[in-house]
Amino acid sequence: MKKGPFSFTLDTANFIPSYFDNHIQRHLSQMKGQYLDQEAYQEKLSQSDDLLYEVYELKRPEVAGEILHGISIVHPGKVGREYYMTKGHFHTVLDTAEIYYTLKGQGYMVMETPEGDWAVEKLKAGSVLYVPPRWAHRSINVDPEEDLVMFFAYPGNAGHDYGTIETQGFRKLVLDADGEPEIVDNPRWNPPENE
Numbered sequence: 001m002k003k004g005p006f007s008f009t010l011d012t013a014n015f016i017p018s019y020f021d022n023h024i025q026r027h028l029s030q031m032k033g034q035y036l037d038q039e040a041y042q043e044k045l046s047q048s049d050d051l052l053y054e055v056y057e058l059k060r061p062e063v064a065g066e067i068l069h070g071i072s073i074v075h076p077g078k079v080g081r082e083y084y085m086t087k088g089h090f091h092t093v094l095d096t097a098e099i100y101y102t103l104k105g106q107g108y109m110v111m112e113t114p115e116g117d118w119a120v121e122k123l124k125a126g127s128v129l130y131v132p133p134r135w136a137h138r139s140i141n142v143d144p145e146e147d148l149v150m151f152f153a154y155p156g157n158a159g160h161d162y163g164t165i166e167t168q169g170f171r172k173l174v175l176d177a178d179g180e181p182e183i184v185d186n187p188r189w190n191p192p193e194n195e
């Protein structure tokens with residue numbers, strides 16, 4: 001982790017930062033239970049454990065005044081009709097927001113609140129997305145060939161709650177319908193018991 005002011009550059013071809021503290025790589029095997037078509041998931045996994053997405057993180061102390069930031073890259077591909085996507089999460093401190101700036105590619109951010117609101121926003125090079133406090137978020141790459149590359153920034157104390165999405169899923173899915181992305185209700189959405 002850097003001490004004091006610092007800067008880094010993003011090369012214009014692939015946007016990998018010239019400096020980072022952490023490089024996370026998530027493979028198909030780490031997305032067990034997350035894809036709608038479980039059969040397609042198993043079939044694909046039996047062939048190869050593909051790299052679905054990567055995150056380059058600039059670490060900061062995990063306190064409210066800091067801003068964690070970095071680059072996320074979702075690779076192109078599908079499991080059945082569902083595009084490669086991130087796990088998605090709520091922030092542990094629910095009242096923390098996040099900003100995403102899309103540098104390259106095409107996709108969607110699927111979002112929802114514990115209160116039942118949902119939203120799906122398009123992501124394309126040049127678009128800036130504000131994810132307000134309380135909104136879980138998952139990024140999806142709908143381009144058949146290109147990476148979806150985004151710069152993100154969020155408060156240092158936010159933390160990540162992956163468990164809620166792992167057990168209940170998102171209310172909405174984005175599926176490939178004959179070459180066009182389609183937003184559908186998640187038939188496997190598993191609401192919390194008190195709803």
Ligand code: F6R
Pocket residue numbers: 055072086087088089098137138139152154158160
């Ligand atoms: C951080 C954040 C992004 C994601 C990244 C990978 O709060 O939202 O940096 O961490 O897009 O997605 P997840 O963390 O859901 O695997």
Ligand code: ZN
Pocket residue numbers: 089091098137154
């Ligand atoms: Zn986040």
